Amino acid sequence: MNQDALESDADSGQDMTEFNWDDHLEETGALSVPHHAFKHMDQGLQTGLTPGMKLEVPARGEPDGAYWVATIITTCGQLLLLRYEGYHDDRRADFWCDVITADLHPIGWSRQQGRPMRPPEGVREKHQDWESLLEKSLSESGSAPANLLEGAQRGCNPVDLLSPGLSVELVDKEDAEVVWGAVIEDNVGGRLRLRYAGTDGLSDTHSITWSFYLNPLLHLPGWAKEHGCTLRPPSVLLPLRTKEEWDEVRQAITDQPQDANISEEFYKDRPAISPHCFSEGMKLEAVDPVAPFTISPASVVKVFNDQFFLVRMDDMREEAERKGGSRLFVCHRDSPGILPAQWSFKNGVKLSPPLGYQGQDFDWADYLKQCEAEPAPQHCFPSDPSDQCFKESMMLEAVNPVCPQNIHVATVTKVKGQHIWIRLEGMKQPVPEIITHMDSMDIFPVSWCETNGYPLQYPRKPKVEKQKKIAVVQPERHRVPAKDSAPDALKQPLNSQTEMSQTNGKYSCPKIYFNHRCFSGPYLNKGRIAELPQCVGPGNCVLVLKE
Template structure:
């Protein structure tokens, strides 16, 4: 697709939420995702631990709390006394499941601190271990030690999947891929075909460990959809082979302990209800219970009154299945109920329909109470599976909320679909950022601006350097081939814009990055082509934010073209500004030349003209240290740094004594730089590097004395202000005082809520960062796990503020170990 280079840009959730003004659905609303992140250990579990004072003896300990791969333990016998609680790392500590000492002839001995409390060791152990839950052995020993249980479902593992359309039979499936608990499953016997693959979350009630069907008394048979692909003998042979290899590919049974438990239902055959077809969840329709298997499972069918129908939409349900409602549910919630196919007339009435069918409505007591305790609201964003193509995960917008159901509009699907009806308990919806976290492709939204006729063709540069003649001949052919489109679009069609990377790139643009750009962009609509060119140039700069400021529309300049908002990212901060772009083809060459002059590079660096062997400007003799001469700068200017204002050849020649232009309004809070050399820059608002701040102060004229120039700089600095008083950085003196103070905590940081963490930060000189902790929902446990690299990466902080923040975190850790750990 010719336009894909422009349309399918890298997707960023933060920018998307900012552009749409939407909010993300809260992470706590996705219970299945929270469960998948747990490490398999839970408070209350017991294990056998080496006694610190005597490494050859062990004693029983209880898990008090978990924090990643750290466990807070308390020896049994201390009761509620927490003074001897201690932390252990699963990967390094000598930890074992209950019964390990007995099996390995190791000694269980009461630790010194509680010897007096325990008179009879044997009797005490019998008492505390009665009905106790041992920590999972597979997570304490062997290859799986310290691993997240989810990682144990590796590709090649085997599971049993219930048929959810035909009958209660099940069949073996192989795990092809595990994406954060979302499994791509392939039916055993179809190793070479992905046509019938299923995508299911590992906690789905229809997915079980191998052996489940035999335990429950169900048959192991392939589903009807694939049964005809092989003979009965072949399927039996496959089953025999699987049973022989069962040990190698089995998944630990305790992995499914968090699966929802299926309750007992009270439906009977012939009952009517309202239902959503799980394979096409777009409408609510009348449905009938057509079969009851046992007290757990029953089959329903979407009603279809057409006499000529050949297929039926039936599927197996249990009492907690999503998408089944009592009669009149749609009416009570103000929703449209889609009449059965073949129903005479448009106005559907349940009373008439029940009388006509001679059926009864399923009573309200058959349906579980719907929860309304959730955090979903209209217009919130999340990630959701496309029900038509379950391999796709798309951006979803909540368009409606009714009871415990959401109506989701999916963006970026290969084929557009209506709003989907999804339960809030569904395991096919995920929080914002889930795909990125798990390395899975999220379908990006389609850009409405670019249409089929106006796509930009991006031609990648050739790997080898071609001779000028070859390039020239190729270019002629390209021009001939594209001549039709130029005629069709007339004066608004931009010709190809070439990046001539051998030309002088100036002080702002990185020559290496310019060389990596496409050979050309276009032809196409002028505004679209030039916007793409400018975006590529901004991203090829040493400091993208600086180039954006140079290109920004000067408010004093005459308006001749079309204003486009461009963005730049620099050091984790986002910048945006309005840039003037010409709309007609006759002005493109002049626009490109003037933009080059603004950026102080060769006027032929990019434009409609392709430079073959030698640039007409003879720019090859220039280097980064000679650009001042090229653009007619005064000799007293510092060499080697890009100048601050616009000073190109034309301006310098016309007005040699013109003072620096008034600074443009750049939509970024800039920070006041303190007069001392200490870096007290608070994080929180976008900024450039130190050199960039100095660039902003490039003033000096020959006629001014040094003292006057310094005064002017001070006045200029005073015009910058902080966004609020909280952001004012403390003086070095204040910092020294705080460092010297020993921190005394009133409560255990492990029990701190997000609000407690924010309250603590606001009492330090890192108060401006409190908002980040609130947004990221960092509580006390998470705070204790933060390190300098994590803080820098995840919070996009500069080194100075990150070090300060980590200093306070280390103080909390130290106080925690001194006051609470022992």
Template sequence: MDAKKFINKGRKSISLHSQLIQRPLALSPTATFSFIMMNKTPSDSYTWDKLLAQNENVYGAPVSCFRHLPLSDGWEQITEGLKLEIINIDCDASLQGYWIASIIKVTGYFALLRYEGYQDDNSNDFWINLANPDVHEVGWSSTNQCQLIPPKNIQHKFEDWKNFLVETLVGAKTLPSNFHDKLMRCLESRFRPGMRLEALDKNDISAMRPCIINKVVGQRLHLIYLEPGKELSNTESIASNGASKPPNSLHASLNDHAEVEGFWCHQSSPLIHPVGWSALVGHKVTADKDYIEKSKELAIQGRYSSDYAPYDLFTRPTRTLPPNSKFEMGMKLEALDPVNLSSICVATIRKVLERGYVMISIDGAPENVQNVFCYHSTSPYIFPLGFCKTHGIELTQPRDYTSSHNVIPNATSAKRFDWDEYLDATKSHSIPDIGDYKEDNLSSQHPTLAVGMKLEAVDLMEPHLMCVATVTREAGRLLKIHFDGWDRAYDQWVDRSSSDLFAPGWCELAGYRLEPSPTASITPESPHRESFEIEGKKRIKRNSNSIPNHKRSNKLRKSKQ
């Protein structure tokens, strides 16, 4: 929106409060304002305030990098110099005045603002989440009969503030009047509480399990597993304690039982599918025979009632393999280990399902580790032989692998993995050439995530946790994500278009809890510390929402002390 439309209303539309206040309030350098967000964020949620205010070099990922986030398509228009109206805390609180501010810098959903009149003085710049309901377009105060009051610290600088504003706003741009409405609409999910679907069984990652949506927060779904024998029960009979409940009390009943185990994921997650998907593709499902038969019939007919999430709500694979690229049981490949997301391993196709899905296992994994997982054949997490070598990534070889090669001088047990030798020894073949997966959901006109950027990321081993993170490495479409304040052993490889990555400020926007970081200082210059002081505390494990015991080979989720 062009701010001159506001100016053209005439100077009378600029309602200025002329009262001069004594005892001016001095703000701290690069202060942060605590406002009440439209979606209430948990009080113990981590805030970006100190990190943004104290570190000028923080490189927050732009919202435009994340196509699944609100207003990502147009966020590049939120640029330096954009004018806003923002509540003025440097005035008498009883006046509830506003003032014009300019954007100095944008990082994620946050903007560094400077009140007009400070000119080149940055001593009172402040950060704010642009989703805050106290951020408005220029002209909002006039429309809503609110006063524009210059900050007390600079009231003496100009005698005619009306004329100053008119001159300042000539040719300036501001937010559209429906900015917040669009932002909130973009947060709405296509799913709703009470819908049924199938999701990964966190207690057996080789299986799916019937679920019901308990709640939706900013397009993230909290799912509750349905007990065997109750998967197709009428809505009124499903409750956390098994008792009969009227339909309108189901959601409240589930919410009231925080101890009920559940599973978090984004609505675009590849880990969720419509009811009957498992039976259609031949995937194992943790359910009784009656469910398997009836759910398949429902899926074939496509006649879902309103209690079932229909097919068109789910994100489907869009990429196609090159012609004649057929996957077969026993073929070898390189794949991301689903229970150790910092590791890409030698893997084998154990079963070929319908519709392009395959079951994959990690070669040489310990027997007590869950080791079979479903990937689509076009998944960005499976790779042709040599992917790791091409990108300089250490390929995790089978534990029992032995080689005739020893390429490290003076090493007693050094082993170099050789794919040709391994294929001969196992009498197996590699997967066909699946091409270089360069397709991206991001337009070439959009920025992409890069090394050094900070963001909010889901800890995929405990997917209810959202943490401050840094991109530390790129490998094709893959990004290495480091959780700030935690050991590198917990890093995870994630596709750059993953719906588990978010711009700084998303949690505050959606009202989702952002995990507090360790007490150690988080700086852009040192994302790879080996250990951090955490006041003797270990990272809290919430196994009720994580893959059982994390199953990370010899890696417990705890900090070095």
């Protein structure tokens, strides 16, 4: 595959129109993949403060700055809906506050600081013995953690904690027992641009890698030492520095300080890795990581532990004929891109034979006999969930696997099990569809780039000047009031009908339009706004609002 073909046409010199998702979906007649289909998106929006946690807040209306206990009812990003202790199920006094700007503290803070504690007037009316209520609240567990209400982590979600300049550790893609350090250069909505430690001044080709923050191979400083892993730079970087220079960088990685508070928030939303049952020598099918347009036979060549194992794409060529080395990649049980043998045949998908395979038609039975190997059992792979949100012709945004700094407008062209084939738009030349998993962290809902201020690669078309519309204003005509020709006997029924229609009109809702192009701000999700209809109504007010 030509590298130029996988690059976008963004640098074309033509005068191009600006891209708008609403217009593009309307022109193509396509639907966007629902926002909730991207499971990795919403996890990073939580601040760690959850419903049921208790904290201390100023008691409204109290002149001496007294505080009182409140419970978190619900959260929306950094916004909290609170209810004073003592109101129980009464929602009338609930109030919203911003965790960044509000005066919030963990349980026990007021007494430590010598501040008075007294409930607002509404609670005092309900509870004459409010001192007992206070003591009961202070003795119960469930306080919001102090680090989430005070200090640098106040109101921060896990994504916000990973700021540029922070050091991390990356497990080697070809060896789960090897780790190397990296520094975050940019954080785009949880998608991290990382520079390997010790590569300052070197070309970005091998020095830069991209990773979503939930990647199970990404860790905080100190993880390698704690788990007994070897600190070694990726093999492609080794020749670029002397041994002494790498030793110096290795020592700097080892000396990186650890932050327990960040560590707790970083790992709490990380999906748990299930134990696998793969063993060395098992055969399977896999999406080729070097050319993610094909599915080919592969083998388990090493088992590191009960979580990780190493897969290699099968290559039957002579050693001297192999260019670029073996195609190895670390996997776990739920890794996208690994499939049981015969999966392609059962799903009507083309299976590319191993490089160097002698024969016209590939047959798994003959191949297993030739290799004297056994296929990985079906139970080694996770079962496919019944609910699928991805449909053919739906649109989304996807990372270009060969140029990972580029995110493209993309179209789903095929759905098979939990894998989808997507066509990247905005390419210089047509390229084969990319094969990826529905849970891939390299696909995003429409408008994700716009929401995070990142450039989107889109299909370009020449700019067309629209004809200006000229409004013609007609001269106002003077109307002559019509004579009242209705008999007096009919006036009363007509008047009563008019009054009735006006009365019913109070409950009639006109058509409501949704502006999909508006600036959504930090609290509204652009992808979910895009899922709203163009308009609702008119009709009964209650029914329209429900719709």
